[in-house]
Amino acid sequence: MTTAAVAIRAWLVGPRHSDNFPYAVVTDELHRVGKHFLDGELVAALQQTRTELGSVPGSYASSQLLRAWLDVMLDKPDGRYCYHTYLALPLLPQPGQSDNGLTPDTAAALRCRDRLVAALIADTVRFASTGGEATTATLTGKRIRLGTRVLTPVLRRLGLTDDLGHDVDPHEVWQRVQSALDADERQAVALSMLPVSTVHDEHLFIRVLQAWECTFALVAVNLSAVVNELSQQAVAAAARGLDAATAVLRESAPLFSLLATMRPESFAEFRVYTDGASAIQSDSYKLVESLCRRPELARLHSIAFAAVPGVLQRVEQGQPTVQSQLASLPPTGGVDAQLTPAMEAFAEAIRAWRRTHYSLAVRMLGDQPGTGSTPGTPYLQQVRDIPVFTGGGRAA
């Protein structure tokens, strides 16, 4: 029996409490073999923990964490493996999560995203510096430089540094970020790295996807605020909100350059175990898309929205969009002068994201199908050209 299975069995029969579950020993074991290769006895011990969870004492927060963590750990044995569990998204605090349908708090969402991106990318850079198979000093240096480009504006806004300088020490940056996190955030970052394999580059892949996820979640909060502002005819505020969303998308672009340092051979090695987990299931991305304007029926009734039932439901219930609010504004009110350029800049940032994503997919995937039941890059080529806004308002 593995040390991890023994530790869980001991916890199950000891004075068990959700605060003292042996997470570290289990994640160490997962990192040693990969989530796809967890030993049967360890899986059985995790399943038993889940079965007995109702009788385990502990604080509400620690019980919820253990439940969510078991849910992502047991996705493969349960046959529920997907994008959300692969990236352990339920464990990561997402921007907008606490808005509860009230007025979107964009400042809180930006802070939440920044704290998470700081942690995820500082961890990426730290891990990149530990080498891995076929990693050269040049490649590691490039990863540190690109990670630093993502981190610099984030750490500046968080008041953690003005300038990281040229000679960045990844461990020092990691320490600095870690010391600014609270205990829950530190634990979320540690528990959310659940690679399916032991391929070194999978760490980079997971962290970059997680960083984009919370960036899209922030952009969705920004767009919800823009929709509200337009409903109150606050055109200047709406334009500022769109500009903020554009800025964060542009600023995050080096995340793609960072991921482009992954070797296609490394990607090929671990993607055989990620079938069924695809970013086509990303709620945040589709929320962003559908808050700009209501997608065409053909798109709504395609695999793209079948993969995100919660977002599809919002659209079908008539979710207001930037485009629909714009159409109901009175003919005057600074729309052409203020909002049109902001919408165009935002649309271009989304188009740039799609172009870069497409190029990256071509490079990493070639003509292989996607993990989300699409033909792969032909699907991406098609969706790349979907208009972000259309002529229903005054900006295209």
Ligand code: HEM
């Ligand atoms: C190795 C890098 C990547 C490859 C090869 C890749 C490949 C693909 C493929 C083939 C699809 C089509 C759906 C499927 O069958 O899976 C897709 C969709 C998508 N990917 Fe990626 N991707 C990569 C990186 C990323 C990253 C870093 C993100 C950031 C979150 C991302 C976000 C998305 C989104 C949001 C979709 C859905 C697009 C839509 O339905 O319109 N991808 N990707």
